[in-house]
Amino acid sequence: xxxxxxPFLATIGLATLGYFLGRxxxxxxxxxxxxxxxxxxxxxxxxxxxxxxxxxxxxxLIWALAARIASRKDVLxxxxxxxxxxxxLIGLAVAGLGLSMMRISRDFRARNASERWIMGLLIFASxxxxxxxxxxxxxxxxxxxxxxxxxxxxAFFFGTTWSPSFSGRGGDSQLGIIPLLWGTLYIxxxxxxxxxxxxxxxxIYLSEYASxxxxxxxxxxxxxxxxxxxxxxxxxxxxxxxxxxRDVFAEPMGLGDSASSVMTAGxxxxxxxxxxxxxxxxDIINAVPQSMRDGSLGLGATPSETIRQVVxxxxxxxxxxxxLLAASRxxxxxxxxxxxxxxxxxxxxxxxxxxxxxxxxxxxxxxGDTDFASPETLVAFALGLTLFVIxxxxxxxxxxxxxxxREQYE
Amino acid sequence: MTDLSASKSGxxxxxxxxxxxxxxxxxxxxxxxxxxxxxxxxxxxxxLISIVTNGASSFKQTYMAFPVTVSQxxxxxxxxxxxxxxxxxxxxxSALMDYLVANDLLGDATEDDVKNMISGEAAxxxxxxxxxxxxxxxxxxxxxxxxxxxxxxxFKGRVTRETAxxxxxxxxxxxxxxxxxxxxxxxxxxxNWSFFTNPDxxxxxxxxxxxxxxxxxxxxxxxxxxCLALPIGVAASIYLEEFAKKNxxxxxxxxxxxxxxxxPSIVYGIxxxxxxxxxxxxxxxxxxxxxxxxxxxxxxxxxxxxxxSLKSIPPSIRDAALGVGASKMQSVFHHVLPLAAPGxxxxxxxxLAQALGETAPLLLIGMVAFVKEYPAxxxxxxxxFGEASTALPVQIFNWTTRSDPAFVERASGAIITLLIFLLMxxxxxxxxxxxxxxxx
Numbered sequence: 046x047x048x049x050x051x052p053f054l055a056t057i058g059l060a061t062l063g064y065f066l067g068r069x070x071x072x073x074x075x076x077x078x079x080x081x082x083x084x085x086x087x088x089x090x091x092x093x094x095x096x097x098x099x100x101x102x103x104x105x106l107i108w109a110l111a112a113r114i115a116s117r118k119d120v121l122x123x124x125x126x127x128x129x130x131x132x133x134l135i136g137l138a139v140a141g142l143g144l145s146m147m148r149i150s151r152d153f154r155a156r157n158a159s160e161r162w163i164m165g166l167l168i169f170a171s172x173x174x175x176x177x178x179x180x181x182x183x184x185x186x187x188x189x190x191x192x193x194x195x196x197x198x199x200a201f202f203f204g205t206t207w208s209p210s211f212s213g214r215g216g217d218s219q220l221g222i223i224p225l226l227w228g229t230l231y232i233x234x235x236x237x238x239x240x241x242x243x244x245x246x247x248x249i250y251l252s253e254y255a256s257x258x259x260x261x262x263x264x265x266x267x268x269x270x271x272x273x274x275x276x277x278x279x280x281x282x283x284x285x286x287x288x289x290x291r292d293v294f295a296e297p298m299g300l301g302d303s304a305s306s307v308m309t310a311g312x313x314x315x316x317x318x319x320x321x322x323x324x325x326x327x328d329i330i331n332a333v334p335q336s337m338r339d340g341s342l343g344l345g346a347t348p349s350e351t352i353r354q355v356v357x358x359x360x361x362x363x364x365x366x367x368x369l370l371a372a373s374r375x376x377x378x379x380x381x382x383x384x385x386x387x388x389x390x391x392x393x394x395x396x397x398x399x400x401x402x403x404x405x406x407x408x409x410x411x412x413g414d415t416d417f418a419s420p421e422t423l424v425a426f427a428l429g430l431t432l433f434v435i436x437x438x439x440x441x442x443x444x445x446x447x448x449x450x451r452e453q454y455e
Numbered sequence: 456m457t458d459l460s461a462s463k464s465g466x467x468x469x470x471x472x473x474x475x476x477x478x479x480x481x482x483x484x485x486x487x488x489x490x491x492x493x494x495x496x497x498x499x500x501x502x503l504i505s506i507v508t509n510g511a512s513s514f515k516q517t518y519m520a521f522p523v524t525v526s527q528x529x530x531x532x533x534x535x536x537x538x539x540x541x542x543x544x545x546x547x548x549s550a551l552m553d554y555l556v557a558n559d560l561l562g563d564a565t566e567d568d569v570k571n572m573i574s575g576e577a578a579x580x581x582x583x584x585x586x587x588x589x590x591x592x593x594x595x596x597x598x599x600x601x602x603x604x605x606x607x608x609x610f611k612g613r614v615t616r617e618t619a620x621x622x623x624x625x626x627x628x629x630x631x632x633x634x635x636x637x638x639x640x641x642x643x644x645x646x647n648w649s650f651f652t653n654p655d656x657x658x659x660x661x662x663x664x665x666x667x668x669x670x671x672x673x674x675x676x677x678x679x680x681x682c683l684a685l686p687i688g689v690a691a692s693i694y695l696e697e698f699a700k701k702n703x704x705x706x707x708x709x710x711x712x713x714x715x716x717x718x719p720s721i722v723y724g725i726x727x728x729x730x731x732x733x734x735x736x737x738x739x740x741x742x743x744x745x746x747x748x749x750x751x752x753x754x755x756x757x758x759x760x761x762x763x764s765l766k767s768i769p770p771s772i773r774d775a776a777l778g779v780g781a782s783k784m785q786s787v788f789h790h791v792l793p794l795a796a797p798g799x800x801x802x803x804x805x806x807l808a809q810a811l812g813e814t815a816p817l818l819l820i821g822m823v824a825f826v827k828e829y830p831a832x833x834x835x836x837x838x839x840f841g842e843a844s845t846a847l848p849v850q851i852f853n854w855t856t857r858s859d860p861a862f863v864e865r866a867s868g869a870i871i872t873l874l875i876f877l878l879m880x881x882x883x884x885x886x887x888x889x890x891x892x893x894x895x
Contacts, residue, residue, distance in 0.1 A: 113735060160784040167698065170690030174712045174758070177751050181722060184729030243491045250488025267495050272881060274812025276848045277506065277870050280855060284863065285505040316498045323495075347477055349484035370717065377719020379815035384855060404721050404815070411728065411819045429725040433718065440717040444710070 048127040052134035059138045060098035067093030070149050084155035092155045095162035096145035101137045188426035195420045207390035209421045220424045224390040228400035233375035235311025244322025252330045271320035275380040282313040282385030295397035308396040310386035318371045329363030362450040369443035373436040379404040403428050510867025512611040516647035517602040521554040524595045543578035560635045564628040574601035576663035604662040604861045606633050610644050654827050661861035668826050672844030679746025688757030696765045716755035723752045724816030739821035743840040749810040760802025764795040769895045797891030804884040808877050814848040822849045847873050
């Protein structure tokens with residue numbers, strides 16, 4: 046670990062000092078007549094402050110990263126003696142302070158100089174989003190390649206059995222993704238089969254029929270569902286929905302005796318998705334121009350005929366986009382399936398049987414004692430990458446459709 | 456008119472068959488819509504009822520009150536023994552026995568029955584209290600001690616005489632004794648403050664489990680998220696909304712942000728595990744790592760809402776500032792940003808509320824660990840926010856995986872606590888929006 050705390054605090058101290066020094070020097074340069082200065086003393090101070098602060102901070106960041114990478118390859122970038130690090134970093138701060146102080150004169154355009162520093166900070170902040178994506182992809186790709194070095198990729202993508210060996214050392218683990226994908230898709234399908242009609246009808250009623258009074262009550266009610274954390278839905282599935290479905294449907298119909306099932310997780314996830322579908326569809330239905338409704342109503346269609354034959358067809362691309370976004374959300378949902386769907390990977394059509402999903406298996410493979418050399422742990426990264434690629438594909442497609450649709454009526 | 460209404464094509468006043476069918480279809484369609492809304496609301500109500508009926512009882516706890524006298528010799532002997540709490544446990548058990556015999560409450564309960572009435576956690580509480588005030592040693596102290604989880608369950612309806620008959624950890628005699636002690640006033644059920652302050656407890660002692668560490672851990676993480684996500688998010692939005700030129704780089708950034716908002720949360724957990732724990736070697740289960748992961752998750756939400764509120768500030772404000780000689784940067788920081796602040800704040804609070812309820816990524820970075828000690832915000836060897844901790848939603852998950860039904864009650868109680876926190880945050884956001892929102 047690089048000893049960075051002391052240089053960090055020292056740099057911040059110097060930068061604070063720099064602000065006041067720069068300011069007072071600007072005032073003295075002006076000879077107390079501010080009109081002679083090109084920039085305000087405050088801006089001179091800011092420029093000195095940033096010149097002192099930012100170069101050492103940037104060096105610290107890059108150095109820390111480089112030292113991390115180097116230490117993984119057993120090269121030591123951090124010297125044994127921290128004094129050298131102190132001298133370099135604090136020296137850099139003092140140099141920045143001195144140089145920017147020397148530049149202060151009546152004609153120095155301190156406002157432009159300080160704003161360039163701020164601009165740099167703003168640009169850096171907006172690259173964090175890119176860095177996050179790069180981090181996600183890099184972290185998963187490298188471990189996934191690692192995994193495929195130990196486990197046949199064909200067996201992973203086309204294997205129909207999921208049975209990791211728990212000893213960790215055995216090569217007898219069968220890690221096929223097909224049963225997990227099946228569980229994921231089955232649960233998502235049930236969730237969407239519940240959420241899409243309910244959400245869509247709710248959105249239609251709220252935007253086309255409801256009185257302002259009903260709308261002001263019902264819309265927040267539905268939106269509360271969106272604000273509830275998924276762990277709460279998970280517990281709802283585990284405590285209430287699961288036992289209820291088992292006692293009312295599964296056992297009398299002879300379909301199984303498990304409280305955790307595809308149906309449980311699917312229905313609860315459907316409830317979670319209702320506000321998602323309804324608020325997106327609401328936006329989209331509202332974007333359909335009123336003139337189209339008026340035209341249809343003027344020809345004698347009833348409101349419901351107008352909705353079915355004019356509004357919905359016009360809004361269809363947007364609604365498809367909303368459903369795709371909901372599907373991506375369903376596929377990536379974790380806590381509901383961890384608590385509601387069960388842990389057994391199986392390929393079955395019976396919705397009252399316990400199955401498991403990609404996300405639930407990522408959690409079970411990566412919690413507890415993990416050994417990053419065994420394929421049983423590394424498979425989680427391959428699962429994660431598969432999940433990321435699927436949801437990314439759905440999101441990009443959905444965003445593209447929604448954007449295209451918005452442009453149509455703008 | 457009468458001619459027309461009497462004509463063959465039908466009356467305007469009486470529906471013909473086709474119109475009746477169309478009107479019926481209209482009514483049905485409306486009913487479907489209303490039904491959908493009612494179904495959604497019904498689900499919300501069911502969800503809340505389910506959580507409240509399961510969890511409300513966790514805010515009450517059964518305590519036993521009886522006098523205990525610990526002499527100096529007993530205290531020294533207990534502190535000198537290897538199993539310190541075991542020694543205190545014996546003292547408490549004999550004190551309880553004496554109290555029951557003296558008040559003629561014992562009935563048919565055996566000595567073992569009496570011993571198991573007291574929670575295993577009670578001895579540790581007593582020891583802590585005696586170590587803190589040594590001057591009470593030798594005097595008679597009226598302790599109020601946690602009763603065993605099953606006894607507690609009996610008063611909450613979770614344990615009944617039928618289930619007790621099948622349960623090896625509780626006997627009918629103990630339940631009779633509990634009833635007698637209640638009449639006597641030495642067993643009371645009262646509000647459970649320690650639920651909010653106690654740390655987690657072992658699987659055998661659900662009665663002592665609390666949310667203290669989890670609430671503290673969640674607070675630390677929210678502090679990290681607020682300190683990082685707000686400045687970075689606002690800076691990124693300002694750049695993208697006010698300065699960035701329209702080219703492919705900014706396009707890539709924008710598409711990227713929209714995508715990051717929809718990436719499954721578990722993927723952020725994998726990112727945290729690979730980057731922050733394996734690569735940067737930060738400490739597992741620390742609020743710092745949790746906060747960093749949640750920051751990355753919350754950033755897109757904050758950026759999207761900040762950009763929306765920056766966009767809603769009319770260009771005339773910017774033009775006016777530029778017209779009197781402000782630089783572009785000054786117009787943004789002195790005029791646009793203060794006007795957009797309420798919107799930014801609202802978006803940030805909603806983002807924080809989302810982060811507070813997030814569970815899945817925290818599971819992967821090891822926040823499920825059993826943590827008994829309150830984490831310090833700073834420690835010299837582990838750094839800022841480096842001590843192991845849990846978080847509210849993870850604690851809930853942790854409790855649901857335990858087999859004792861008393862933990863289900865605790866988990867539901869924790870959910871009520873979490874929902875109250877979320878409700879307060881959202882109410883604050885709505886209040887801020889209502890109070891400061893300006894329509895241009």
